[in-house]
Structures are given as C-alpha cells and as structure tokens.
Amino acid sequence: MKYAVIDIGSNSMRLTAYETQKDKFTILFKDKIMAGLANYVENGRLTSDGILRAITGLLQFRRLLSSLAIERTAVFATASLRNIENTQEAVSAISEATGFPVEVLSGHEEARLGFYGATLEFPLKHGIFLDIGGASTETARFEDGTLLSTDSFPVGSLKLYRECVKKILPSKKSLFLMTEVVSDALSAITPPKDPTPLLCVGGTARAALRLVRRKDGLPQQQRTISAQALSDLYDMLAAGDRPAIDLILKTTPERIHTILPGLVILRRLSQIFQAESITISHYGVREGYVCQRIQKIM
Numbered sequence: 001m002k003y004a005v006i007d008i009g010s011n012s013m014r015l016t017a018y019e020t021q022k023d024k025f026t027i028l029f030k031d032k033i034m035a036g037l038a039n040y041v042e043n044g045r046l047t048s049d050g051i052l053r054a055i056t057g058l059l060q061f062r063r064l065l066s067s068l069a070i071e072r073t074a075v076f077a078t079a080s081l082r083n084i085e086n087t088q089e090a091v092s093a094i095s096e097a098t099g100f101p102v103e104v105l106s107g108h109e110e111a112r113l114g115f116y117g118a119t120l121e122f123p124l125k126h127g128i129f130l131d132i133g134g135a136s137t138e139t140a141r142f143e144d145g146t147l148l149s150t151d152s153f154p155v156g157s158l159k160l161y162r163e164c165v166k167k168i169l170p171s172k173k174s175l176f177l178m179t180e181v182v183s184d185a186l187s188a189i190t191p192p193k194d195p196t197p198l199l200c201v202g203g204t205a206r207a208a209l210r211l212v213r214r215k216d217g218l219p220q221q222q223r224t225i226s227a228q229a230l231s232d233l234y235d236m237l238a239a240g241d242r243p244a245i246d247l248i249l250k251t252t253p254e255r256i257h258t259i260l261p262g263l264v265i266l267r268r269l270s271q272i273f274q275a276e277s278i279t280i281s282h283y284g285v286r287e288g289y290v291c292q293r294i295q296k297i298m
Helices: 048-067 087-098 107-121 157-164 172-185 203-216 227-238 242-251 259-272 285-297
Strands: 002-008 013-020 025-033 073-077 102-104 127-132 137-143 146-153 198-201 224-226 277-280
Touching (some): 002 048, 013 285, 025 048, 107 127, 127 259, 157 172, 198 259, 203 227, 203 242, 203 277, 227 277
Antiparallel strands (some): 002 013, 013 025, 127 137, 224 277
C-alpha cells in the first residue's frame, strides 16, 4: 500500500512517500519545501501570509502526489502550529484550502514518534534521542531499548536565529546571547551521572553530519561523529570567515542562517549529556508515524 506522510515543520515542510506492509516499509521518494513558517509568527500568531505559505506548500505536494496516484496521505504539524496562539484558526484554514486534515502533534508525541523512527535504523540499547527543529527541541531518554521519558523545549534553530541574530551569520555578541538563551531553555534537564550517547534526527543534525564529513574528509556512509568533531566544527563556523562561509555554501547552503543557531543547541545538549558520540539517523518522526500509526491499523 502506498502512503504519504507530510510534516509541517517550523523551518521546512517535508513529504515522504512509502510502500507500506504490515511489518516493513520502503521509502519511495522524498521532497521538501523550506517554508520557514517560524518567520511568519508575529505576536505569537501565525500571520495570514504564513498560513498561505503552508497552504501553497501543501497544494504543491498534493499535485505531486496526484501525478503519482498516491491517494492515502497523513498530514501533521509540530511546533509550527503547536506553539502559536491561533492554532485552531490556522489548522481550519489550511485544511479547508487543501482538503488535508491536519493533526497537531504535542511535543511529547513528537519526541515519542521521533524516537521510534530513529531506533528503526539504529536500535541502540540506551542513550538520549534528540530532535532539533526550527522552533522546538525534543528529547527522549531510553534504556534497554525502552522509552523512559520525553521532553519538549521551546527553542529551535530558526526561532533562535530570529530572536538573536541581526545578520546572516551571527556576531560574537549574537553567539553569546544564543548560548545564554539555550542554556536557560534547557536548564530543567538533569545531567546524567555517566556519559550518554546521542541519537539525533532533524535538519540541524543532518547538516552537522554533512559538514563534519566534508571538513574532516570522512566517508559518506559515516553516521556517527565525535563530540570533539562537533566542537571543532562549531569553532570553525563561529569564526565567520571565508573558509566557514565556503564550507556552509558548498555543503548546506539552505541552512546558512540557521546552522550556527542549531549547533549552539546541539553542542549544549552534548555537553549536558556528556556525549562522546553523536549518531544521526536517516529516519525520524515521519517513519515513527508510519510504524506507530499506519502499520498498526493495517
């Protein structure tokens, strides 16, 4: 059975189409739109332009799915519609204009589904799951392969950029301010007694992996980086010089404005959890949605 899942995020809207069976799935294709919905939040509300931006993206996806004769589609939103004051108004307008019912996931549900998706690819026994998005960051603790707890924090790469950075790349003052904001947002986390490996999903983590691979000449199949490699990458990009700009433009140009804010969050979390290694999964909340929601009713 062919099934599509659309994730309306704060920075990007992502579509993944699957061939699903009872106990497995195959990814048929992926598409994304860098909608930047967090840029359209004013006074806590998603503006009419932001709602139109989401509608336009979904209609573009609808045309693509129609051309491929994929009729079953699930659409969900994360912090993009969860962390605004006019959630119901935005959801109603988007659903009415596109014909797609839109489910708004809670932060804890987003963390839970992301965890299940990531561990499909990397069935680690214990660690911390991380998903750094555009407007929120989700974490999950797991032990012996079992999910123990989830948390959601209202800090993300695009939100942090909008609040703290005046130019494309942050100044030293902006970096200091972002570090303070992130430390405050994550202050409720209780550090573990022992170093804890991180299992990450999301655009920031994937971009960091690509940047480290290019910077350090690592093979394309490399999915785990060291905390030291992450720290070295941050230091290089924070310099904001020509080599740093060139590395970003050659590797992940669409994230030139959000990669450093995202790395501030990722680096702080790696420090809190004393991580020695960081593994980045191809799978995430959409794959978790497939295995937990779609396959369980097939």
